[in-house]
Amino acid sequence: MAQILVQGLAKTYRVAERDPGVLGAVRGLVRRRWRTVEALKDVSFALERGELLGFIGPNGAGKSTTIKILSGILRPDSGRVEIDGLVPHLDRISHVARIGVVFGQRTQLWWDLPVIDGFDLLRDIYRVDPRRYRTTRDELVGMLRLERLLDQPVRQLSLGQRMRAELAAALLHEPSILFLDEPTIGLDAPSKLAVREFIKTLNRERGVTVLLTTHDMHDIEALAERVIVIGHGRVLADSPFEALRATVLTERRLFVDFAQDAPDLALPGVEIRGRSGRSMELAFDPRMTNAPALIAAITAGHAVDDIHVEQPAIEEVIARFYDLHGAGEA
Numbered sequence: 001m002a003q004i005l006v007q008g009l010a011k012t013y014r015v016a017e018r019d020p021g022v023l024g025a026v027r028g029l030v031r032r033r034w035r036t037v038e039a040l041k042d043v044s045f046a047l048e049r050g051e052l053l054g055f056i057g058p059n060g061a062g063k064s065t066t067i068k069i070l071s072g073i074l075r076p077d078s079g080r081v082e083i084d085g086l087v088p089h090l091d092r093i094s095h096v097a098r099i100g101v102v103f104g105q106r107t108q109l110w111w112d113l114p115v116i117d118g119f120d121l122l123r124d125i126y127r128v129d130p131r132r133y134r135t136t137r138d139e140l141v142g143m144l145r146l147e148r149l150l151d152q153p154v155r156q157l158s159l160g161q162r163m164r165a166e167l168a169a170a171l172l173h174e175p176s177i178l179f180l181d182e183p184t185i186g187l188d189a190p191s192k193l194a195v196r197e198f199i200k201t202l203n204r205e206r207g208v209t210v211l212l213t214t215h216d217m218h219d220i221e222a223l224a225e226r227v228i229v230i231g232h233g234r235v236l237a238d239s240p241f242e243a244l245r246a247t248v249l250t251e252r253r254l255f256v257d258f259a260q261d262a263p264d265l266a267l268p269g270v271e272i273r274g275r276s277g278r279s280m281e282l283a284f285d286p287r288m289t290n291a292p293a294l295i296a297a298i299t300a301g302h303a304v305d306d307i308h309v310e311q312p313a314i315e316e317v318i319a320r321f322y323d324l325h326g327a328g329e330a
């Protein structure tokens with residue numbers, strides 16, 4: 001049975017509207033005008049225990065709203081959510097004991113307290129058995145290389161250090177599910193790699209179910225076997241990333257460095273995209289020809305120094321997908 005079940009989720013926000021300027025603000029105090037924003041219209045999916053799901057979509061698509069509902073912070077207007085048999089917003093206390101949540105843009109630690117004191121407070125809040133807590137904490141501190149940061153107040157940490165501390169904080173009570181809302185936002189390359197490695201270990205070795213939202217497609221490429229794309233409050237795709245790539249962009253590219261100036265080539269199903277000196281970029285449709293056949297045809301007639309095939313970059317695939325579904329920013 002699915003560990004996370006979401007069916008027909010809908011959520012509308014009511015936003016106060018006001019006219020511009022001071023007069024508008026004053027008028028707004030007297031008579032409020034409201035506008036509704038349909039953040040989620042109809043979102044359904046199921047997640048098995050131990051899965052790692054990339055939950056992506058353009059700005060304003062409804063990703064954070066979904067995570068807030070799944071964490072029990074928000075109540076949906078309609079639809080059904082069940083996680084390990086509990087309804088998050090109704091069974092909040094039992095539910096939060098089983099999940100960990102990290103919002104990349106917010107901290108769950110205490111700004112002025114040393115990291116270790118924040119961890120101890122979370123131990124008390126979650127009522128973790130002291131002996132069990134020490135083991136888990138020390139393990140997380142080791143995995144996330146936090147040893148030298150424990151005595152520093154959170155406000156003194158760099159963003160990358162803080163994110164490592166946030167991940168530990170979210171896991172001190174050993175949840176079996178982790179919700180990550182943009183955990184790599186603003187991090188430099190080494191910190192991103194460290195966070196990705198940690199998430200991977202947690203999921204693959206410990207079996208923690210992970211739902212990850214991110215705008216960094218390298219996170220998706222490195223971590224997610226399955227991807228859900230949402231746009232305008234609906235699920236637009238739910239498939240392995242490779243399947244998404246195949247439906248959106250079939251094109252492959254072949255880069256050739258010839259031993260002499262790049263020749264004229266006329267091959268069926270192949271388009272020359274660029275040529276400069278001895279280099280040439282070719283695009284081909286893998287349904288019409290394939291890379292080995294193409295390479296054989298080229299090398300049969302010309303001396304070649306180097307040759308390689310490229311898939312379209314993941315950013316390109318996603319941008320094209322948003323385009324096809326008219327799912328630009330809401």
Ligand SMILES: Nc1ncnc2c1ncn2[C@@H]1O[C@H](COP(=O)(O)OP(=O)(O)OP(=O)(O)O)[C@@H](O)[C@H]1O
Pocket residue numbers: 013014015037038039057058059060061062063064065066330
């Ligand atoms: N508290 C709120 N009050 C009013 N409107 C909100 C609130 N939170 C979100 N919204 C609106 O709901 C829609 C969905 O927002 P949400 O934050 O879920 O999107 P998102 O996919 O997480 O976007 P991003 O990638 O930019 O973080 C947006 O139109 C947003 O403006």
